[in-house]
Amino acid sequence: MNQPGHIVPLRVYFTIFGALMVFTALTVWVAYHDLGNFNIVAAMTIAVAKATLVVLYFMHVRYASRLIWVVVSAGLVWLVILLSLTMSDYLTRFAAV
Amino acid sequence: MEASLERREHYLNVSYGIKSWLLTTDHKRIALLYLATITLFFFVGGAFAVLMRLELITPKGDLVSAETYNKLFTMHGVMMIFFFLSPSVPATLGNFLVPMMIGARDLAFPRINLLSWYVFIFGGVLGLGAAAMGGVDTGWTFYTPYSSTYSNSAVVLTAVGAFFAGFSSILTGLNFIVTIHKMRAPGLQWFRLPLFIWAHYATSLIMILGTPVVAIAIVLVALERLFRIGIFDPNLGGDPVLFQHLFWFYSHPAVYIMILPAMGVISEIVACFSRRRVFGYRFVAFASLSIAVIGFLVWGHHMFVSGQSIYAGMVFSFLSFLVAVPSAVKVFNWMATMYKGAISYHTPMLYAFGFLGLFTVGGLTGLFLATLAVDVHVHDTYFIVAHFHYIMVGGTVMAYMGGIHFWWPKITGRLYPEAWGRFSALIVFLGFNLTFFPQFLLGYLGMPRRYHAYPEEFQVLNVMSSAGASILGIGYLIPMIYLIWSMRYGKPAGDNPWRATGLEWQTSSPPPTENFEETPLVTAPPYAYAKEEEEATVVH
């Protein structure tokens, strides 16, 4: 990013805020409906969508260099490694923990 | 051309007094602060080892009680891993050399660099305080539920000390990553960087991505002990093995934190003392990154017999074989570097040779352990102890000693006495093998680790090991003496006594505070030794 960096227009911030409010209401609404195993999928999808908006617009990653994109991605990939390899143990033990 | 140390201003004499050291932001001074501190922790950890080896001379547990012995091996491990090995190369040689090798005036965040040292000291004080208060008996691995519920020792104090040592490494790794990305001199493209830099970059990735997970594991153990928030408590349905997952997620990559910088040192030494560029430079660079990445995918090999799913165990076993490949690539490339080189046997090169042999043995025995079925038999025996000491001591400490000697002239402006250097390197090599090779045999024969007593038939091998340890100790003491001696009485070194390539050798010894009179411009690939050798052969 350059100094002065890319200045995000104010209306973008307010639009994103509005979207985040909508998603928040949506996630609460979905929680009151029994969708079985899909509840967690819906909840996490909405949370990921909200987080993505915050990262891209509030944190300016949409306008950032490739290096920043790589850093953010690396963090996410490593979190996935931690969660998935750990769960690979628990999901294949065939015994109650 | 010898530099006149007294008249010229450099980073050591630019200011005097304790405040100029304790409040410095010069990465070179901070490196020396770390050097002094980790040497202290090395001797503390070594003292615990001495007591252990004394106990193990006889089969009966007659020197200390079993409970005390538990504390000895715990404190030995904690001190050595968290407070000596992990910072050894990166915090001393890395801090000193990373900015210099890339032609920068300092690291990206000099004040955070100083903060990292104070955080490290704070962690060390907690660790030493725990030792003073009777120590910890859980093993450096802090397995739950013993550490979280049942142990009556200073668990929280020690664990929090390790937490701060880890936080210090995060700050160091962060500094290195930003520095290497943003502060390279003009012309210094990625593939012109010395392999020492690649090694420290890969190490920093591990510090950043792994340390936080052991940090939270430590926090949870502390919460469980202090507030009875039982995350790992089986009484609540908690799983003690979950702690092991979180612990080893970091602690396996941690061993690569300990070896990668050492490998970086070896690349520099082997190239210089073979007068040849490193064979397969890109392969070695990518091997460093591969080790860092694949190293995160293997942690379950510490948990084959813990109750972990056998299917997860198989996956971890396979991946553990994979991680050996880049390490082997490096060893082959270093050998190829030496082929048809003009080899000289100065002290750093002797340590490098030691590294190559001992690291190879340690690495190969790692393959035995990656083999799930074999590990079931040798887990928690002296085979494991021998394996990791071959890598940590035979590998990392040898490389560390080699690096200290190699860059000593640059750091102090003085030469160490070469004859004593070579002698000590040989003593270390002999002492090391006598200490640890018998332990492979002991483990294979079934002697468990972390026991202060053992069956009579193991005594001969144990006595050999303890005898070796005393020789090894002497081998480490002698350099302490002559290195300190040389700071005052050593011959002035000149800018580049080894005629090595690398930007750090293009400036004076000791360097000025800002490292270079002018920012260098880099146009050549690294390790441009070939031309020099041509000139030398012409002269002959």
Add this chain to the structure above:
Amino acid sequence: MSTSTNPVLPAHHFDDLQQQHEAAQLGMWVFLITEIMFFGGLFAAYTVYRSSYHQAFGAASRHLDITLGTFNTVVLIGSSLTMALAVHAAQRGRRRAIIGFLIATILLGAVFLGVKAFEYTHKFHEHLVPGHGFQFPDAALARPAELYFGLYFAMTGMHALHMIIGIGILLVMIRLAARGRFSAEHYSPIEVTGLYWHFVDIVWIFLFPLLYLIERHQ
């Protein structure tokens, strides 16, 4: 290079302000990666136990006040908005706007923490704090429920600690801004503070559904 009345020079080891700014950005992002992995360990523990004790986790989750949780989510996202507006003001060099938005961010953060303090006190009175006094209405699910509340306090507590630190940093930023230390040419401290604050918001964005919204439909 700088035309403001308060020309800012880069620190001695940087070549120019551009390099310094990029270094600060990259440095904060690398730090945030460590925070992802730090909270990640807690999320790993949560994932393991929720998958094993789904029923108990659902029952325990219903003891949290969804109204307060939703309110706090709105408040925290609002504080992210004011933080983004503070950075925007900094990019424009508008000193009073910077300070105003930073204060707004702190106030919203304080509201969030106040609500959490209220919730914690309530949990204490309900005997839902893990430890000796823990009592769960449904005895069959009591033990895994205690695991759930252990994670609840560990995760929201760690999150709250990060918010408190964030508020401390914001106070420092207000002080620096009041002294005129920021301009359109040099505002990266505000920007990296914003990155930190947004990250803390993102952690909550995940904590809210995972802790409050497990099985509300019963």
